[in-house]
Amino acid sequence: MAYVRVGDYKNQQQTALKLYKLKPKNPYYFWAVMSHVMQAYKSSDPNGKKISLLLAERMITLFVKDGKIDAEAEVLTYLHILEIQNKYAEALGVLDSSLAEKVVHQPQNFLALKRATYLSRLSQWENAAAVCKELITTEPDNWQHYVEYIRVMMELKLSGSGESDPLVEAAAFLKNHKQNKALENSRAPILGLLQLALVLHEKGMDERTLELCGDFVEILQEYIRGYGDKLCCYGDIINFLPLVPKDRISDFLNYTKGLAQLNEDGIPINVETVYRNLSWMQLRRALGEQENISVGEHVQFSDTLVKLYKQTLHLSSHMADTDIRPGDTYLILAAQSYLKAVAKCGMTTNDVNPRQLIIKVATVLEHGIEISKANFQLKLLLIKAYNMIGATEASHNVYEKCDLKHIQLDTLGHVLALQSLDCGSYGITTDIISSTLKFFMANYKDTTDPLISSYKYGSLTSIPEFVDFRERLNNSLHFAILTAEQMLMDLTTDVSSHNQFMETVHQLDIDPAADKTVWDELCDNRDLRVMNTWEPLSRCLQESDIKASAEADIALLKLRNITLRMVSAASRLGQSKENNDQASANKENSGCINGEANVTSDAHLLVELTKRLEQEYEECSRYKNNRHPELPLQGPDPSRIYLYTSRSYVPALVKHAKVLQEVHSCTQGSLGIDSCAVEIIKEAREEVEDLISLHLQDVTSLETTTPRIYPGVNPPAFAHIHHLSQTLGLVTILLGCCFVILKPIKTAISKKNKKRKESVTMPEVVLHYTSYITSLASELQKFEKAISDKNSEVKSAAEENHQKGYSALDVANHLTSNEDAKPICEKIEQSYVKSLERLCSSINDKLKYVSSLKL
């Protein structure tokens, strides 16, 4: 089993065979078989793969011949091996043999499903269709049988081999099936005909829909008549909506609307009619009826929905806390529309005030969550809303209510982890990142024991799946990003001296020479489909959006990883001579005879990495010069690279890395030749001073007093401040490394001065460095003061707001009052206070660090 732990399939197989020879038990034998399969699975050589699988197959056929097969798992393994070799005829042979009788513990349809799959892979369409038909008859509510049956019948048609028209036969079967009285409560028979119409459409045979299926819209209406009072109705028919002809949309929607029984005030009278009413609303959005409405109309519509929510709330008074309320979807639709209005506000002038509106959305959603504690859709929307105004401490409150754990930290971590980092909510970020990284670190261990169990209990076919799963987690993009961000945080957030930096970088143990990330294997495991949306298909999140967003994240990760390696290389130059010797003495296989040789190679590495950083930054021009794409609400937040490359954070780092290079090379050569170093110090200094003054405007632009917060303004402002702070942290580190090199030189010259009692000129590099450090300290002081002033401003504005009872609020609606919004405003303001305090203390640490670098 030790071989299983380390994935050594060859040794596994040999050990298993030895065991089998000692004690001829089937599990040992099949362990060896599966080891062959896994060797094939992991082999990159197609021939080796083929041979391993053949060997595995032969081992089983020998066993079959000798009549030694006795367990279900053994037959399943046999089928698995045949399947991965595409040997479907042989697999069918197994199903037809007595071996099939050993499969006794699987769900009823197991063998029939296998048979249908094999027949279909062999293009034996008629036989496959017969099996599917049988499956539909025995399991009329199992949707996969319909999809497969229709697909197979279409293939039969296209192959031209059927005697009569297979499509006519399929339609007749489905219609007949639909009319079966015994199936009155099954949803699938009606949808079967819609699926046929969809497949006809996909194959360009729309002209046959009417003849074969009947009127498409009428069938859809029949479905809605039957099941429009269920919450699942929309999800069931979403795939078929693009087939509704444009000129019939209006009638179709009117019909759907009419199915909901409302009282004379237009309010649904019971839970069923709430659902019917909602089905209509979802469909009208999906069919594009609300595409062209104005901002004002969006708000008006949302207000109506909130009112309906309130008016139907009594219908759920009997419900348990753990149930979601039927009318919750009114609130979700409303919040989405409000947020759409917020997003559109910038483009038009109108009487809608997005500053008040965002508070209204938050208040309504907070209220909805209070009533419907189980509704995670409301929670996810509220996190989005708070994130839009950069109130990530408030988002965190809701995030905690989602109780995300284990794998959810990977799939849903994207909702807050990096947003809170960019807003300076470092406490929250640390919590989220540390629990997330803990999950990923445990992955290997957590998946190993079940792997061993699979061998033990004979569920051998799970093994490749487990291995893939483990790797998908191991290669998670989120994991890689958070690992890098955590290290950058460790190095830059609270580091206030060079010693502290050296300790931290030592603990982090970053290898400057190599990056272990397997870039081609990185997996985007984000679950971006969890939020409900009823947008028209064309406006929903597309696969291409997701792919582009992951690519952008990867580009940023490359910059981050090189930065980390660069810092690590710099740290080796920036350690005192004693430490340096110590480090090289400790280093195994370093290939260096003494500390000096080591330093030279580190210096070389620093040069290489600086170049790499410049190159990667060049590669980012498509992000640097563009605005991020506008993604639908349920999509990910814009990739951070757009903002990160919009200002010269990377160039500033590059320049300071060059400063270190030059300072270091000065010490290697004669001290007089330092004009290069002087030049680059000047450039670096200018870059940083420009950056700081640019970011003072971000501090000013923060809108931190409710209700004067314009959505979308604070997050980029905070993110810029965070990136500046982090860049300054890295810059300080690089200057710290210079300090360690220059300090002994300055001391030596000063001693000379004392001895000779005459003045020896200090090298220019030392003078310029000293002057830069002094000015940087004063710039940092200025920046710290700006943040601290901003924080005082927020605090006093919040206090004033509190005293005046938030009199400027105008967010009352049918559900919540201005009074309800007050605690929410307080929460938001407090969030800013915390962010600013945290950013301020981080800048202060840098100031301490810089101040300690005076020569």
Place this chain on the structure above:
Amino acid sequence: MTTLRPFRCEDMFQFNNVNLDPLTETYGLSFYLQYLAHWPEYFQVAESPSGVIMGYIMGKAEGHGESWHGHVTALTVAPEYRRLGLAKQLMAILEDISEKKRCFFVDLFVRVSNLVAITMYKKLGYIVYRTVLQYYSGDPDEDAYDMRKALSRDVQKKSVIPLTHPVRPEDIE
């Protein structure tokens, strides 16, 4: 209307719409994987026509002699797919496999406060076999009902004669 199929590891990347429900616990990876390794046939998922996970069931077979039984470890359905008979279908699969494994009965634990679930299980033929005191940890701890349904092998229905006294979690076999 559903596609019922075996649960796959990769479903864990997309089961949030089910697992974000507060009553559905998200376990560590090893928990799911051990079930997939030991009892893959007992771990089934229901998928909607648009590919959304509607719910799933995980279970196992355990016990000795006449207490050899199928056990429902988790049964959950996403909010929008409730009251469609999905739980019934998923339970039917588990009961069918338990029959095939020659189990005597199927059992499950449910919070005494979860009336919706208790009523549903009763409709499916389950009875409250015993109360397990403070089975669910929390503030305060909550009792569980151990509910059972006899399978055909238990001809005399001995497994479903309710106990008259509650038991403590440590007394459960």
